[in-house]
Amino acid sequence: MSLRLALRRARHLSTAAAEAETTAAKIVNISGAKKRLRKVYDPDEALKVYSSFSTADDASAPPASARHIQELAVRRLAKSRRFSDIEAFLESNKSKPQITEEPFVSSLIKSYGVAGMIDNALATYNQMADFGTPRSTLSFNALLLACINSKAYDRVPIFFNAFSEKFGLVPDKFSYGMLIKAHCEMESPEKAKETLSEMEKKGVEVGAVSFSTVLHALYKIGRVDEAEAFWNEMVKEKGIKLDAGSYNVRLSHIRDNPESLKALIEEMQNEGINPDPISYNYLITSYCVNGMMNEAEKVYADLLQAKGVRPNAATYRTMVFHSCKEGRYVKAYRIFKLSVKVGKIPDFNTLKYLVKGLTEKRRMVEAKAMVRTMNKKFPPDLLKAWEKLADELGLTRDGTEEAGASKVEKAEVDASKVEKVGADSGVESEKAST
C-alpha cells in the first residue's frame, strides 16, 4: 500500500519538477510566454521569461509577437522604476544582427516610450544612421508614439516637422493622429483643427479616430456648443465615417440624464453602428447614479445574453459597486463570482467595499470564499493589503483547514445570534471576538 502511495507521490513530484523546469528555463511558444507574462508581476521573472523566449528562437518566430513581449517586460520593469535595468536590457539589443531592420529598432524606440524614457528613444532614433537601418514612417511614428507615451507632448510637433523634413518622410494618418493627440493634450484644439484641415489638403484620410480625439478635447475643456457644432460640421457636411468611439465621446458628456443616453444609443443603432461595452457602461452608470438600479440590472443582464458584445471589467466593477451601495451585497457577490470566472475582476477598493458589506451582513461563507479566491488572484503588491483587511474583518480562518477553530467560531456566531434576537448589528461582537 505504502509503496503504491510512494510511487504515486514520486510520479507527481517529477511531473511538477518537469513543469517548473519548462516554464522557468524554456518557453519556446509565444502564446505561452504571453500568458505567463500576464501572470508574472515580478519584473525579474518577466525579464527571464522574455530572455528565455528571445534566445530560444532567433529568426524563426513571428517578430511582431516577440516585440510585443518585449514591451510587456519593459512595462513591468518601469512599474518598479527599474530604469537602469530597462536601459541595459534595451541597449543590449543594439548589438543583435536584427538592428538593421527598421521594425526591430522601432520596437526599441516604442519600448523606451512606454518606460517614459523619451531621451533614450530619441537617441535610438538618431542612431539609426550608424546602424545602417533604413528610415520610413514606421520608425518616425514609433518616435511620435514614444513622445505621447512619455507625456512629452510638446516634442511631438517639433519632431514631426523636423524629421519629416530632414528625412523627406511623408506623414501618414497615424503620424497626423498623434500630432492631433498632442495638440489636444496641450489644450489647443485650434491647432488640432488646423491639423485636420492640413490632412484634408494633403489628401490624408480623416477618420473617426482623429475626429473623436478633437471632439473629446472640446468637451473636456467645456466648449460644449463648439463640440456640437463640430459634430454637425464634420458629420453632416463632410460625411466623416463614424464608429462607436465617436458616439462614446458624446455619450460621456450626457451624465445626468439616462433617458437621453438611451435615446442616443438608439440613434447610433439606427445609423448602423453597434454600441460597444463602453457605450453600455455609460448607460449602466447613469442608471445607477440616478437611483434606477433595476434598469441598470436589466441592461447588464441583456449584455450577458447578447451576441457580439461582452461586459468588460468596468461593467463588472460598476455593477458590484452600485449593488453594494444599494445594500444588495449578495447580488454583488454573484456578479463578483462571474467576474472571476471570466477573468475581469474589479479593483481592490470595490472588492474591499463588498467584503466589508458581506461581513456586516453576516454573510460569512461568501466573505470567506471571497478572501480565499482573491488570495489566489491578487498580485503581490495588493495581496498584503488584502490579507490585512481579511484579518481586520476576522476572515483569516477559512473554516475548512482547521476543524477545531471553525467549530469554535461557529459556536461564537451562534451564541451572538441567541444573544441578540432580532438585533441586526452583529458587527461589534465580530470585532470583539477577533
Next chain:
DNA sequence: CGAATTTATG
C-alpha cells in the same frame, strides 16, 4: 492578432 481615440476612482 496590435500603430492614433473614448468609462468609472464613488
